[in-house]
Amino acid sequence: MTDDAPADGPDRTPENDGRTGGLGGNDVPVVALDASALMAPVEADLRLFEELDRLLGGYEAVVPAAVLAELDGLQRGNGAEATAASVGADLADRAEAVETDESYADDALVALAAAGRVDAVVTNDGPLAKRVLTADAPVIGLRGRNTLAITEP
Template identity: 80%
Template sequence: MADDARADRPESSPAGDARAEGLAGDGSEGIPVIALDASALMAPVEADLRLFEELDRLLGGYEVVVPAAVIAELDGLQGGNGAAATAASVGADLAERAETVATNESYADDALVALAAAGRVDAVVTVDGPLANRVLAADAPVIGLRGRNTLAITEP
């Protein structure tokens, strides 16, 4: 893609290109560190997404972190009734696979943007459009839903 076209809109890479493009990581052994949003953690219920299988397919190796504010958001959503509470419960269970990280931000989206802007993570996984735009504006890649239940990387 030409450089002038890249400036007009974010570029989405097809599956598997993360390894070729080198979503270079600062994690142990140079693998990427990715942060998960509540929407991504709830996507297995809400979008029939096999989150960790898709991340494995897309990235190969990676480390996963979840801001404490995202855990708090999921905890709050679990207290309700219906599909959102069920999705939040599943999301909270999935979040246990990740390292919980502290930030100065109490709002989950702000915490994710702060992690990305500070370079503490290599990408943010979300299916929340406004959050994805904020992360891209912070010059960090977003891993999001493409199609019905497939993940892809969008570069800033």
């Protein structure tokens, strides 16, 4: 009789794969969402999840707790940014919340990418995109008016 229950701690995929099975647990790519990506439906008229579907087919979306905290702070303000952050926070419910040791959102996203816990980071933040690419992970970002594209490291 075999035990199909997951062991405590992250479940690793075969060596050199770079991904943990702990987030996705399957063969679809895992993408981490930044606040700028989650706010893009309001700020850039982007249909975020439809574009990810078009670009990737199947995928699993995750959002670090630090990004959720950033959105929470932004939506407490006034104006268009607060509205975009409120929509972003609602959209974040469609992704799995993940914990990291980092309290700053950009650092959390780079750490997930560098550790191979995600296959790509979705962001419209130029400096963050450069950091993710330096961590040898792809970036999915806005190209053109309202289309996403992948930039490889």
